[in-house]
Amino acid sequence: MHELSFHETTFEKCLKCNACTVNCPISNVSFDFGGPKHLGPELKRMMDHQEVIDDARIELCTLCGTCDASCPENVHVSTLTSYAKAIHAEENGTKFRDLILSNAELVGKLASTFAPITNMTMKVKPVRKAMQKVLGIHADRQFPTYEFSNFKRRYNKKHATTEKKVAYFTGCYATYNAPDVADSFIKVMEYNGIDVAIPEQKCCGVPMFANGQMKQGLKNAQFNTNSLLEYTRQGYDIVMTCTSCTSAFKKEYASYLKTEEAEELAQHIYDADEYLRILHEEGVLNTNFATINAKVGYYAPCHMKGQGIGNPAMDILELIPGFEIQDMAASCCGQCGTFGFKEEKYPYSLELGKGLATVVEELDADYTVTECGMCKNQLDQLTNKQVKHPMQILKTAYEKVPVTS
Amino acid sequence: MRPIIETEVVVIGGGVTGVGVLRDLTLRGIKAVLVEQRDFVHGTSSRNHGLLHSGARYAVRDEEAAIESYRENLILKKTVPGSVEATGGVFAKVPEDEDDYVAKWVKACAKVGIPTKEIPVAEAIKQEPYLNKRVQAVYHVPDGAVDPFTLAIDVAADAITRGAKVLTYSEVVAINKQGSTVSSVTVSNRYTGEKTDIHTKLVINAAGPWGSHVATLAEVPLKLINNKGLLTVMNHRINKQVINRLRMPGDADIFVPAHNVTIFGTTGRNVESPEDFSLDREELEQMLKEGEALVPGVTEMRMIRAFTGSRPLYQDTDDSDSSGRNVTRGLALLDHSTRDGLEGFITITGGKLTTFRYMAEKTVDLVCEKFGVNVACTTHEEQVAHRDAKQFFKETDIAPAAKTKLFHWAGKNAKEIETSLNNETEDKIVVCECEQITWAEIKAAMPEGRFNLTDIRRRTRLGMGPCQGTFCNQRVAALAVEKGIATQEEADWALKDAVTNRVKGMGVVATGETSKQLQMMETIYKVSLGLNEEGKSNV
Numbered sequence: 022m023h024e025l026s027f028h029e030t031t032f033e034k035c036l037k038c039n040a041c042t043v044n045c046p047i048s049n050v051s052f053d054f055g056g057p058k059h060l061g062p063e064l065k066r067m068m069d070h071q072e073v074i075d076d077a078r079i080e081l082c083t084l085c086g087t088c089d090a091s092c093p094e095n096v097h098v099s100t101l102t103s104y105a106k107a108i109h110a111e112e113n114g115t116k117f118r119d120l121i122l123s124n125a126e127l128v129g130k131l132a133s134t135f136a137p138i139t140n141m142t143m144k145v146k147p148v149r150k151a152m153q154k155v156l157g158i159h160a161d162r163q164f165p166t167y168e169f170s171n172f173k174r175r176y177n178k179k180h181a182t183t184e185k186k187v188a189y190f191t192g193c194y195a196t197y198n199a200p201d202v203a204d205s206f207i208k209v210m211e212y213n214g215i216d217v218a219i220p221e222q223k224c225c226g227v228p229m230f231a232n233g234q235m236k237q238g239l240k241n242a243q244f245n246t247n248s249l250l251e252y253t254r255q256g257y258d259i260v261m262t263c264t265s266c267t268s269a270f271k272k273e274y275a276s277y278l279k280t281e282e283a284e285e286l287a288q289h290i291y292d293a294d295e296y297l298r299i300l301h302e303e304g305v306l307n308t309n310f311a312t313i314n315a316k317v318g319y320y321a322p323c324h325m326k327g328q329g330i331g332n333p334a335m336d337i338l339e340l341i342p343g344f345e346i347q348d349m350a351a352s353c354c355g356q357c358g359t360f361g362f363k364e365e366k367y368p369y370s371l372e373l374g375k376g377l378a379t380v381v382e383e384l385d386a387d388y389t390v391t392e393c394g395m396c397k398n399q400l401d402q403l404t405n406k407q408v409k410h411p412m413q414i415l416k417t418a419y420e421k422v423p424v425t426s
Numbered sequence: 427m428r429p430i431i432e433t434e435v436v437v438i439g440g441g442v443t444g445v446g447v448l449r450d451l452t453l454r455g456i457k458a459v460l461v462e463q464r465d466f467v468h469g470t471s472s473r474n475h476g477l478l479h480s481g482a483r484y485a486v487r488d489e490e491a492a493i494e495s496y497r498e499n500l501i502l503k504k505t506v507p508g509s510v511e512a513t514g515g516v517f518a519k520v521p522e523d524e525d526d527y528v529a530k531w532v533k534a535c536a537k538v539g540i541p542t543k544e545i546p547v548a549e550a551i552k553q554e555p556y557l558n559k560r561v562q563a564v565y566h567v568p569d570g571a572v573d574p575f576t577l578a579i580d581v582a583a584d585a586i587t588r589g590a591k592v593l594t595y596s597e598v599v600a601i602n603k604q605g606s607t608v609s610s611v612t613v614s615n616r617y618t619g620e621k622t623d624i625h626t627k628l629v630i631n632a633a634g635p636w637g638s639h640v641a642t643l644a645e646v647p648l649k650l651i652n653n654k655g656l657l658t659v660m661n662h663r664i665n666k667q668v669i670n671r672l673r674m675p676g677d678a679d680i681f682v683p684a685h686n687v688t689i690f691g692t693t694g695r696n697v698e699s700p701e702d703f704s705l706d707r708e709e710l711e712q713m714l715k716e717g718e719a720l721v722p723g724v725t726e727m728r729m730i731r732a733f734t735g736s737r738p739l740y741q742d743t744d745d746s747d748s749s750g751r752n753v754t755r756g757l758a759l760l761d762h763s764t765r766d767g768l769e770g771f772i773t774i775t776g777g778k779l780t781t782f783r784y785m786a787e788k789t790v791d792l793v794c795e796k797f798g799v800n801v802a803c804t805t806h807e808e809q810v811a812h813r814d815a816k817q818f819f820k821e822t823d824i825a826p827a828a829k830t831k832l833f834h835w836a837g838k839n840a841k842e843i844e845t846s847l848n849n850e851t852e853d854k855i856v857v858c859e860c861e862q863i864t865w866a867e868i869k870a871a872m873p874e875g876r877f878n879l880t881d882i883r884r885r886t887r888l889g890m891g892p893c894q895g896t897f898c899n900q901r902v903a904a905l906a907v908e909k910g911i912a913t914q915e916e917a918d919w920a921l922k923d924a925v926t927n928r929v930k931g932m933g934v935v936a937t938g939e940t941s942k943q944l945q946m947m948e949t950i951y952k953v954s955l956g957l958n959e960e961g962k963s964n965v
């Protein structure tokens with residue numbers, strides 16, 4: 022039996038209605054992709070106990086998870102497509118580039134060590150041309166910057182002492198590229214009297230799944246599950262500021278690992294805004310915000326939408342006096358994690374991003390808000406508006422409150 | 427004057443038995459015409475389990491059947507490779523099964539030369555993850571899966587290339603005699619009612635469960651017991667190899683893989699009419715409950731549809747046995763001249779799909795004897811064209827899944843399909859997504875005669891997947907009209923005919939997803955496409 026034969030039976034429920042394909046961002050901009058229904062449930066049905074079918078078009082799947090959210094039968098479409106990716110990687114070998122891109126953590130560690138140099142190199146044209154040639158990373162694609170003082174170097178508390186305890190799964194982006202987001206989150210929690218611990222953690226695995234590195238991804242998933250369960254079993258809530266990480270812990274881990282542990286952990290995972298909204302519902306959120314007079318556009322990342330938690334970022338930000346926030350209701354941004362970096366995917370990425378870019382331009386807000394670092398990367402490239410994480414805004418709103426004695 | 431056809435032998439029935447006889451006759455240089463009231467495999471030959479028996483199932487109870495099966499198993503793997511998947515099979519003993527039977531069975535298999543090999547339970551469960559974890563003993567046997575659709579179509583096609591003639595949708599309505607010798611048969615076209623006389627020296631009744639009726643036309647008595655069995659199609663292929671229960675053969679104890687699905691069954695109930703294809707939910711539930719022993723959870727699994735077929739069992743004497751168990755399942759070759767004093771009439775019935783070639787050999791041996799022809803049978807060696815087409819489609823740009831299907835399926839149509847896929851963009855349209863069938867394939871497999879979606883299904887698997895034709899039948903009907911292959915009326919009729927057919931099989935298994943699938947199909951056809959009961963489109 023093929024090493025990647027896997028037990029996933031939700032495809033059984035597929036009614037062939039094509040709702041996933043109709044909603045798929047890639048299928049909407051290109052016929053080159055076979056669509057999630059075919060490359061997910063349909064293909065799996067034809068492979069079970071039969072020969073493995075390798076379809077190269079799976080490379081165009083970004084694992085955004087819109088298919089999962091649109092399926093009326095709750096088929097785990099993106100689990101199936103991620104296995105199709107793993108099969109494709111196994112059958113064809115993985116490009117060196119994809120290995121690099123899938124290993125966001127390693128790249129982050131290396132790049133943040135040489136942060137100023139890395140950031141420079143990323144901007145230098147000849148270097149980028151070489152990268153495109155050798156690695157297939159598109160020369161025109163802007164990169165997120167790396168910070169030398171990565172978050173791990175700044176904050177490394179292993180235990181929380183307050184009654185409500187939060188263990189923060191920082192994720193690669195907030196650790197290496199945007200430690201300010203992580204700092205802001207710690208501060209926001211502080212304003213709410215909650216101590217934050219940083220558990221041992223590895224990359225959530227999302228970039229690995231997206232590049233067919235299923236085995237490595239599953240290893241990380243297992244590591245993180247074990248590590249975080251130690252916290253949840255002591256009464257910690259697990260909170261994250263990256264919606265892709267959150268989505269992996271809530272959905273993918275349970276669906277890929279199929280263990281009781283993964284299921285158990287999923288019950289304790291919260292997106293940061295979602296967590297604050299719960300505090301608010303419980304009447305314990307510190308709502309002592311300073312007024313921020315701003316008109317902003319909110320962009321909901323696919324991996325946030327896929328969690329089925331409504332729109333917690335807006336729910337919370339709306340509590341800030343003077344803050345006018347509007348949902349831009351745009352479809353997928355097109356960066357899609359590592360997807361938009363790849364030379365051959367770059368045109369699709371730009372095509373996908375057009376819709377969002379137009380909305381940003383038409384809205385002409387003061388700046389854009391989104392939780393996802395990768396969406397921010399695309400927004401930085403396609404629009405001239407600054408992009409902020411909700412935690413950064415909340416931190417400011419708390420800090421600007423005049424101190425009264 | 428009616429049209430007249432002259433031949434030496436008329437074979438009645440386009441099941442595996444009939445086409446087997448036709449090919450053997452042709453190979454031995456005897457002129458023959460096969461007549462079938464509908465399409466090939468309209469009868470039991472498409473309504474069975476598709477198990478290429480290794481004989482192991484019969485080893486304890488019926489040594490002769492076991493020997494015959496194993497011998498034919500080996501021959502068919504060689505001679506009709508395109509229709510056989512040498513999956514292998516396992517016999518598994520569950521705690522509920524009698525302990526003594528295992529040793530008895532191993533010994534019996536050894537005695538008749540059927541190779542068995544015990545495999546560790548853990549290994550068996552690794553190979554077959556759906557198998558009951560509580561199995562106590564598992565043996566491997568050389569079972570296989572046979573596709574009865576391609577089998578009959580390919581065997582018939584081979585005979586046709588060698589000069590045989592086939593008339594489908596031609597029902598035998600009269601068998602005419604001169605004195606006590608059969609001289610001709612009259613067939614009536616099912617669509618037009620037009621009649622044709624076929625003058626012949628000999629008629630072979632290979633009408634399966636309709637055998638008694640055909641004998642009545644010749645005015646000879648023939649008592650057959652039609653023993654109806656129920657089978658259900660699982661939504662996907664849950665096993666790699668055939669899974670049998672290691673016990674005295676009974677109901678609901680075999681799972682046979684068939685391409686993308688698994689067929690599970692079966693039961694046995696005697697029925698009056700060969701046309702009794704009725705489905706009983708209670709019988710199905712009982713069968714599924716029994717199936718839990720081998721595959722726990724089978725009751726909850728999604729099924730695509732269920733169907734029934736009747737085993738024509740020959741009964742020598744008149745005392746009827748309602749269980750159908752004590753009647754011979756071996757072949758019955760009846761020479762009505764010695765039996766009933768009617769010259770020129772032979773009945774071949776009973777037997778199995780697995781032994782169809784042998785049944786044909788015996789029948790044609792008798793024909794040769796009668797005709798004084800001295801040619802030996804060659805069907806145990808002469809191969810029917812393989813379906814394998816791996817050397818084609820290298821440059822063809824279609825979905826890998828559709829390509830994989832063609833590699834195993836295209837056979838002698840490969841070149842034609844390849845050319846059309848490489849040259850016409852429209853031909854690349856995957857019309858049936860569940861089974862990955864392109865329009866090119868449909869075009870190449872389309873039988874002559876009236877446009878009929880069910881005939882296309884038998885040749886391509888169109889609409890055999892989970893959606894049961896919800897999307898593909900209308901696509902094919904629309905394309906047929908667009909390409910001038912069918913008129914609007916013909917397409918509407920074909921669509922209605924195909925849908926009605928599918929709805930029946932889905933209805934009985936319609937719980938959970940299949941019931942939603944059925945609702946969706948009916949909504950699309952009745953509401954969106956406006957197909958009403960008469961098969962007329964309202965749009």
Ligand SMILES: Cc1cc2nc3c(=O)[nH]c(=O)nc-3n(C[C@H](O)[C@H](O)[C@H](O)COP(=O)(O)OP(=O)(O)OC[C@H]3O[C@@H](n4cnc5c(N)ncnc54)[C@H](O)[C@@H]3O)c2cc1C
Pocket residue numbers: 438439440441442443444461462463464465466467468469470471472473474475476477478479596597598599632633634635636640653654655656657692693734735736737775776777778779780781
């Ligand atoms: C439930 C079930 C499961 C089975 N499973 C297996 C299995 O796993 N393995 C195995 O080896 N065997 C199996 N069998 C047995 C096997 O299917 C049959 O032995 C075999 O298909 C019989 O074929 P046939 O050609 O004799 O009959 P049929 O296939 O019934 O062919 C008779 C044909 O004659 C045509 N006909 C009837 N009347 C007329 C007329 N007046 N004019 C023209 N044409 C006419 C009919 O339309 C029909 O197509 C199974 C049988 C059943 C019922």
